[in-house]
Amino acid sequence: MAEQLVFDLPVKTAFGRDDFFRSAANEAAVAAIESWPTWPLGKMVLAGPAGAGKSHLAQIWAEMVEGSVIAANGDWDARDIGGAVCVENVHAIAGQRAQEERLFHLHNIQAQQERPLLMTGQGVPSGWAIGLPDLASRIQGSLLVQLGAPDDRLLAAVFLKQCADRQLQVEPGVVDYILRRAERSFVGMRDLVGQMDHLSLQRKKPIGQGMVREILAQMELDT
Incomplete structure (x- = not known):
């Protein structure tokens, strides 16, 4: 029998809080997300391997704080961001001066307005090769929580x-x-x-x- 042609249809990913599975590998990250009001300087970096649940936790957090989620290399202006914000995949802008300066500007705005900032990325911040020294120091000075290896x-x-x-x-x-x-x-x-x-x-x-x-x-x- 001839095999059927297959069309790549969009996958609808469920990002609700009830869709997130808690285990020993992510318990510390979940606890940190839930205790966001206690973050030092109001900011945190959530790091871990691709597909580990960073985006899911970012969506849960954004809903919790009535904030927004943006991609580090997306189309946005720091001056237009209001309230709490999560910037995803910060590692992806390493070496891109314009994007790094934009994130640095957003970082300063969030600090001045005392609004929380969550950043996500693969690996650890010390390995992201951020070229802008002021941004690198601010990222590495943030609370770091890592998602563990999956059981x-x-x-x-x-x-x-x-x-x-x-x-x-x-x-x-x-x-x-x-x-x-x-x-x-x-x-x-x-x-x-x-x-x-x-x-x-x-x-x-x-x-x-x-x-x-x-x-x-x-x-x-x-x-």
């Missing part, structure tokens, strides 16, 4: 959430099978679910261990 419970929750975001149904036993064999990272889990979604739609078949075995073998060949 089995968190990886399983991430997998099931991403399946739910894509409205995917998996057969019994698939989660345990994946936890024993798949790459133990958030990015690896995200890529696996994307491949599962594509192949399931293409073949019009449910996701079982056989399909997952095939995808994992192909992903290993591609690395």
